Amino acid sequence: MENTFLEFIINLIVLVPIVILLIVISLKLSKGSLNKLSSGSYVKVLERLNLNKDICIYVIKIGKVGYVIVSSNNNTQVIKELDENEINEIVKLKKEKNDSAYLNQLNFSKLLNNKLTREKDNGHIKSDFK
Incomplete structure (x- = not known):
């Protein structure tokens, strides 16, 4: 029980920042492409x-x-x-x-x-x- 809970916490600590980073990167990239698309x-x-x-x-x-x-x-x-x-x-x-x-x-x-x-x-x- 303790092992699975510890693994869960470690996975949570590692994966949440990665997911947030990917969301931020995708938003920045999509904003740039949308601005280029509508600029002309x-x-x-x-x-x-x-x-x-x-x-x-x-x-x-x-x-x-x-x-x-x-x-x-x-x-x-x-x-x-x-x-x-x-x-x-x-x-x-x-x-x-x-x-x-x-x-x-x-x-x-x-x-x-x-x-x-x-x-x-x-x-x-x-x-x-x-």
């Missing part, structure tokens, strides 16, 4: 917002014109037509948001790395954690 497309979905499980709002760019569309299970309706300037503003804001999120992630990684490193001070190891 004439129709692009710029934003998508779920209002509830049945209703979504989309901002779609078709050529130089954009549309705000509400979609439900039974109906799809154009709410507003966007001109080229409004579309460019949305794309610019989305890019700034993505860039700032990436920079925040880098800053957090750098801060975490600095906190986890240890320095030698007069022959003793000093940790930054207090």
Whole structure:
């Protein structure tokens, strides 16, 4: 009984991180391929917002014109037509948001790395954690 339980725990400790790593890798690869697939497309979905499980709002760019569309299970309706300037503003804001999120992630990684490193001070190891 103890042997099988110990084997189960060891398998769990080894296999769970491997599965999580494979999930992360597959998500990163699929995101890159989806972005490449839609990058040359004439129709692009710029934003998508779920209002509830049945209703979504989309901002779609078709050529130089954009549309705000509400979609439900039974109906799809154009709410507003966007001109080229409004579309460019949305794309610019989305890019700034993505860039700032990436920079925040880098800053957090750098801060975490600095906190986890240890320095030698007069022959003793000093940790930054207090």
